[in-house]
Amino acid sequence: MRGCLAIYRRELLILKKKFFRQLASMSVGPLLYLVAFGLGMGQGVQVQGRSYLEFLIPGLVAMSSMTQAFAIASEINIARFYWRIFEEFQAAPIRNIAYVTGEVLAGITRALLSVVVILLIGLLSGVSLSYNIFFWLAVVLNSFLFASLAVGLAMVVKSHADQALLTNFFITPMAFLGGTFFPVDRMPVWAQKILHFLPLTHAAKIIRSSAFGLTPDRFSYLLLAGLGTMLFVVAFLCVNKAKE
Amino acid sequence: MIRIEKLTKNYRTIQALKGVNLQVNEGELFAYLGPNGSGKTTTIKILTGLANPTSGDAYVHGYHVVRETLEAKRQCGLVPQTINLDHELTVDENLDIHGRLFHMSARERAARIDELLDYVGIRERRNSPIKHLSGGMKRRVMVARAMMHAPKILFMDEPTVGLDPTIRRRIWSLVKSIQQSGSTIFLTTHYIEEAEFLAERVAFLDEGRIVAVDTPQNLMARLGTWALDEIVNGDMETIFFQSREEANRHLGKQQGGFTLRRVNLEDVFLSVTGKKVVP
Structure with missing residues (x-):
């Protein structure tokens, strides 16, 4: 437990040192999407009986919690390949599970921070939705899943460039196709079937349902929790891969 | 330990x-x-x-x-x-x-x-x-x-x-x-x-x-106390002596073209491997 808290504490210190830079970087993307898609393109457009801006905000929450949780991989890579601090953790008497838990918690923290930024931007744009327990549970599960994926991948990649490649091939397409900017059910049936395999599709669906005050789909929660746990175990198993 | x-x-x-x-x-x-x-x-x-x-x-x-x-x-x-x-x-x-x-x-x-x-x-x-x-x-x-x-x-x-x-x-x-x-x-x-x-x-x-x-002392003592570096046919050779007098006798009236110095650990490494300890 102490080892996990030490890892988490270090990541928080790093986040604190770069807090305003991080905050600015977390705000730029959602702001652009809100202006371009919400205020520009989506003006007067109704989706699922709501204004497009109301539809967009939960989608951005899902996307941002994914990208910010996944961004912990970059921090790990910098520590591993650039500053070589990963050696310091490996020489310490802490278990692999403590290391993974500390980093995943740091990923979730970053994700939650980015979600708060989006909700504030949404409030300033006049969008007020229901941010209830189901909403936050979905956000945490989505962040947990992608932070676990990030830690696992960060352990097996051989360079920072490999990590960027994975982001370009998996995270960016998912960000656009996982029900963030448009309802998945508007896609052709064959595409819908494929998109239902993406965890972000489920995350966007339940985050949106909760935010709209509807009953979210339990299966999606279970799926995110199950897949997240599986990826957490994989990340734990991958730590030894990074050893040599 | x-x-x-x-x-x-x-x-x-x-x-x-x-x-x-x-x-x-x-x-x-x-x-x-x-x-x-x-x-x-x-x-x-x-x-x-x-x-x-x-x-x-x-x-x-x-x-x-x-x-x-x-x-x-x-x-x-x-x-x-x-x-x-x-x-x-x-x-x-x-x-x-x-x-x-x-x-x-x-x-x-x-x-x-x-x-x-x-x-x-x-x-x-x-x-x-x-x-x-x-x-x-x-x-x-x-x-x-x-x-x-x-x-x-x-x-x-x-x-x-x-x-x-x-x-x-x-x-x-x-x-x-x-x-x-x-x-x-x-x-x-x-x-x-x-x-x-x-x-x-x-x-x-x-x-x-x-x-x-x-110990460094024992390793160096195996070779001697003094080392004479000289160029022989374009290659540097090192000869080891137990005393300075012995090295002087070997040199005779030779003037220049050599370096007489204390034996060091690099000599030991060279003698056991034939390599230099440099990056």
Whole structure:
């Protein structure tokens, strides 16, 4: 437990040192999407009986919690390949599970921070939705899943460039196709079937349902929790891969 | 204190260690010498839990480095070859995180940080981010960090590489004082004079094998006391003598074209391997 808290504490210190830079970087993307898609393109457009801006905000929450949780991989890579601090953790008497838990918690923290930024931007744009327990549970599960994926991948990649490649091939397409900017059910049936395999599709669906005050789909929660746990175990198993 | 038995390590097609056997005693300052790529860092990585051996056994303070890895790690402090401090964080924060990783309480950490900052002479920079420190200061922070949890054994992998001679000597004094406080020190270096000055015993490693282990004095005495370097047919040859008189007799009336000097550890390494200990 102490080892996990030490890892988490270090990541928080790093986040604190770069807090305003991080905050600015977390705000730029959602702001652009809100202006371009919400205020520009989506003006007067109704989706699922709501204004497009109301539809967009939960989608951005899902996307941002994914990208910010996944961004912990970059921090790990910098520590591993650039500053070589990963050696310091490996020489310490802490278990692999403590290391993974500390980093995943740091990923979730970053994700939650980015979600708060989006909700504030949404409030300033006049969008007020229901941010209830189901909403936050979905956000945490989505962040947990992608932070676990990030830690696992960060352990097996051989360079920072490999990590960027994975982001370009998996995270960016998912960000656009996982029900963030448009309802998945508007896609052709064959595409819908494929998109239902993406965890972000489920995350966007339940985050949106909760935010709209509807009953979210339990299966999606279970799926995110199950897949997240599986990826957490994989990340734990991958730590030894990074050893040599 | 450190026991290594038939240790091997393979990296794909490269055999980095080929059956190393070694014993380092408690309180000893032991130097592990060899050219780059000879397996020095690999040995340290295995002993500190950063790499697993392919075969063989290694124990630190009685704990097996693989089977009892957490206990073994608690006994070790590591000063790695490359500076691996958190550059965004301050000196204090770097030491504090290390203390947390080694399960020290808040009170223990605060007291130890105060003590170590004085010890390595860097107290006035405790709140400076690492990125604002000089190379020598960073090295001293690395030594302080490795000593934070009061390890039984301190592993120092090329601790003075890239430092200017003045700073290097400052680090040497620090290493000596750490040893005098009762710690066992396992030092790798390719600076021969560093090993000669610091070490009580040395081991020479060449292509993954230990080729000689003894005190620097005994190893050098095997060759003689004086070494005569001279150019013979375009190649430098070194001849060893037990006394200066013997060397003078050999030289006869020869004027110039030679250097007469004391035997050093590099001569020992050359004589057992035919190679120079330089990067």
